Amino acid sequence: MFQADGISPFLIAGHTFEYIVSTAPFGASPAGSTVIRLRSDQPGSPTPAGGGLIAVVSTSVVSQVQFALYPPATTPLTPTTFYHAMWMDYADPANALNLFWGQLMLDPAVQP
Numbered sequence: 001m002f003q004a005d006g007i008s009p010f011l012i013a014g015h016t017f018e019y020i021v022s023t024a025p026f027g028a029s030p031a032g033s034t035v036i037r038l039r040s041d042q043p044g045s046p047t048p049a050g051g052g053l054i055a056v057v058s059t060s061v062v063s064q065v066q067f068a069l070y071p072p073a074t075t076p077l078t079p080t081t082f083y084h085a086m087w088m089d090y091a092d093p094a095n096a097l098n099l100f101w102g103q104l105m106l107d108p109a110v111q112p
Contacts, residue, residue: 001063001099009063016041017054018090019067021104022083035082036073039090040065048072065099079108 001010017040024032037047040054051073057064065086085101 001065009059009061011058012056012063012065012088013058015056015088016090017056017065018087019052019054020085020087025083026085026101032083035077036069036084038067038069046073048076077106079106081105 001012002008003010019036019038020034021036022032022034024030026032034047036051038052038054039046040056043053046052049072050070052067052069054065054067057066065088067086082104083102084104086099088097088099089095
């Protein structure tokens with residue numbers, strides 16, 4: 001993550017992040033159910049249990065938010081369309097920032 005100049009790292013130290021996957025678009029009525037939820041400030045309690053983690057790396061030369069999905073999160077997913085988003089400061093209604101959102105399309109593929 002970079003500042004507008006594309007060179008300077010965006011300062012993310014001290015911020016919290018959430019990655020969420022839902023069965024319906026965010027803000028839809030009726031609301032979709034949460035399928036996957038990872039939070040940087042609650043690494044030991046993802047939904048589902050053991051489903052993944054978020055790591056925040058913030059130095060003077062790089063700012064990264066990395067997330068990994070583990071089999072407990074992905075095994076129950078069926079080939080269909082889900083919706084996902086990454087939020088910064090997700091619990092702060094005045095300062096929450098959506099970093100990305102959209103469709104998460106799953107297509108079965110055979111691994112070698």
